[in-house]
Amino acid sequence: MNKIVEVKDLTKVFNGYRAVDSISFDLFEGEILGLIGPNGAGKTTTLQMLLDLTTPTSGEIKIFGLELKANRGEILQRVNFSSSYISLPLSLTVEENLTVFARLYNVSKPKGRIEELLKVFEIYNIKDTPTRRLSSGQITRVCLCKALLNNPSILFLDEPTASLDPDIADKTRTLLKKIKDENGISMLYTSHNMKEMEEMSDRVIIINKGKIIAEGKPDALIAQYKGESLEDVFLKIARQ
Amino acid sequence: MKYKIKRILAYTIRNLYLYKRSLPRLMEVFYWPVLDLVVWGFVSVYLSRQEGLPDFVTFFIGALILWDILFRSQQGISVSFLEDVWSRNLLNIFVSPLSPSEYVASLLLISIIKLILTSTVMAALAWVFYSFNILTFGFTLIPLILNLIIMGWAVGIVTTALIMRFGQEAEVLAWGIALLFQPVSAVFYPVAVLPRSLQTVALFIPSAHVFEGMRLVITTGAFPAEELIWAGFLNIAYIVVSILFFSWNFSVVKNKGLLAKVGE
Numbered sequence A: 001m002n003k004i005v006e007v008k009d010l011t012k013v014f015n016g017y018r019a020v021d022s023i024s025f026d027l028f029e030g031e032i033l034g035l036i037g038p039n040g041a042g043k044t045t046t047l048q049m050l051l052d053l054t055t056p057t058s059g060e061i062k063i064f065g066l067e068l069k070a071n072r073g074e075i076l077q078r079v080n081f082s083s084s085y086i087s088l089p090l091s092l093t094v095e096e097n098l099t100v101f102a103r104l105y106n107v108s109k110p111k112g113r114i115e116e117l118l119k120v121f122e123i124y125n126i127k128d129t130p131t132r133r134l135s136s137g138q139i140t141r142v143c144l145c146k147a148l149l150n151n152p153s154i155l156f157l158d159e160p161t162a163s164l165d166p167d168i169a170d171k172t173r174t175l176l177k178k179i180k181d182e183n184g185i186s187m188l189y190t191s192h193n194m195k196e197m198e199e200m201s202d203r204v205i206i207i208n209k210g211k212i213i214a215e216g217k218p219d220a221l222i223a224q225y226k227g228e229s230l231e232d233v234f235l236k237i238a239r240q
Numbered sequence B: 001m002k003y004k005i006k007r008i009l010a011y012t013i014r015n016l017y018l019y020k021r022s023l024p025r026l027m028e029v030f031y032w033p034v035l036d037l038v039v040w041g042f043v044s045v046y047l048s049r050q051e052g053l054p055d056f057v058t059f060f061i062g063a064l065i066l067w068d069i070l071f072r073s074q075q076g077i078s079v080s081f082l083e084d085v086w087s088r089n090l091l092n093i094f095v096s097p098l099s100p101s102e103y104v105a106s107l108l109l110i111s112i113i114k115l116i117l118t119s120t121v122m123a124a125l126a127w128v129f130y131s132f133n134i135l136t137f138g139f140t141l142i143p144l145i146l147n148l149i150i151m152g153w154a155v156g157i158v159t160t161a162l163i164m165r166f167g168q169e170a171e172v173l174a175w176g177i178a179l180l181f182q183p184v185s186a187v188f189y190p191v192a193v194l195p196r197s198l199q200t201v202a203l204f205i206p207s208a209h210v211f212e213g214m215r216l217v218i219t220t221g222a223f224p225a226e227e228l229i230w231a232g233f234l235n236i237a238y239i240v241v242s243i244l245f246f247s248w249n250f251s252v253v254k255n256k257g258l259l260a261k262v263g264e
């Protein structure tokens, strides 16, 4: 499989604190890679460095084989991002918000693309509703539509289901898996919910205090550490 | 290049949608300026009768409208940026292909659109209420207005940078920073009434030259070349410094990982 993201010795120091400490990993084409770890482990910081929102202290990031800083525009055109901590202007309708982003990404036939995505996420009925009147579950799904508008090759998701109730969260995960299978999108997905990641990820990286402490397929990790679940594995390693 | 322009327009349209959808935002464009004009316009009419000051109404209402252009130009930028902060949309914007310089360019465009709306309404009302015709400034109006817009941009860009860096604490600057410039801009009185030290400060404020120029046109009808040259050169310096400050600040913000935290 092809490496689509290559990260080498990535480090971020905030006021002397190593939030991300020399991590290296690859994301392969068509896989869901889960970045898991407790709150404060450095997941968000890592993701933000991959999106050029935060500048690394040191290390290398290549996406599509291109160095991130030097090829920012080209790379951002082909990836996208969503998370539970972002939202969209509340006074605009769902369709207006998505139209703006369709134009920012220069999507051809934006109207058709938007309708198609709204249908996939089963929110076509709220197309003309002002974003203000949506539930947090609906906003999350609109943000996911936004994240898929440009047919990204890579989707970066930072705790995308954190604000959802268990039922919607589960539905969303199923949908994301389906989208990945149908379109071959690669995903880098963070969560502190290890159970969720066990189910979602083809491969996981467990990080703690900025360092990678284990890496592999969920089953393999569970077998290797003789645990019951990823959570078990994490606790075993963290307490060693 | 074509895509650059497309992206800039896309983001500009976002802001127009905001105004279409939101009464409070539309009020902000029309309500305050119109109230200002009504109250201060009648005050000036009253004073001109009492004191028999010739041209007083023209001075005052001309100053009001022009000051509002500077204020709107600055606010158009900072408030549009705040819209993204408040709606937690900033990350959506900055992970899109819209580059930071394109983002600033579209903020400038939005500010122009907003201030054209506001000043057209103000100028029309001034004509109806006080028979004040802003076009009596003639051709001179164009460089006067351009200078105010550019100064507003420079101040707005710096304000936006400060909000990015210092978050909520700095938000108040979006409304307050222009007022800081008002006393030394000699909007409603000549620079000559300022104390010596402030006169020296005013020398380096583009808007002070604009308002001196405005009064010169009203009293003598002459083209205020010297004032406009001063204002022009100062403004070039202002805009260059503001853009350098913004881009330096942006890299500081990215180093400190603050982009995701603005508004928290």
Ligand SMILES: Nc1ncnc2c1ncn2[C@@H]1O[C@H](COP(=O)(O)OP(=O)(O)O)[C@@H](O)[C@H]1O
Pocket: A014, A015, A019, A037, A038, A039, A040, A041, A042, A043, A044, A045, A046, B256, B257, B258, B261
């Ligand atoms: N902008 C910042 N400035 C200072 N410290 C930060 C900043 N962002 C994150 N941190 C710190 O870095 C560590 C990792 O944070 P984060 O990446 O958000 O963790 P996670 O997403 O895994 O919960 C935490 O200790 C957090 O307090």
Ligand SMILES: [Mg+2]
Pocket: A043, A044, A045, A158, A159
């Ligand atoms: Mg996080």
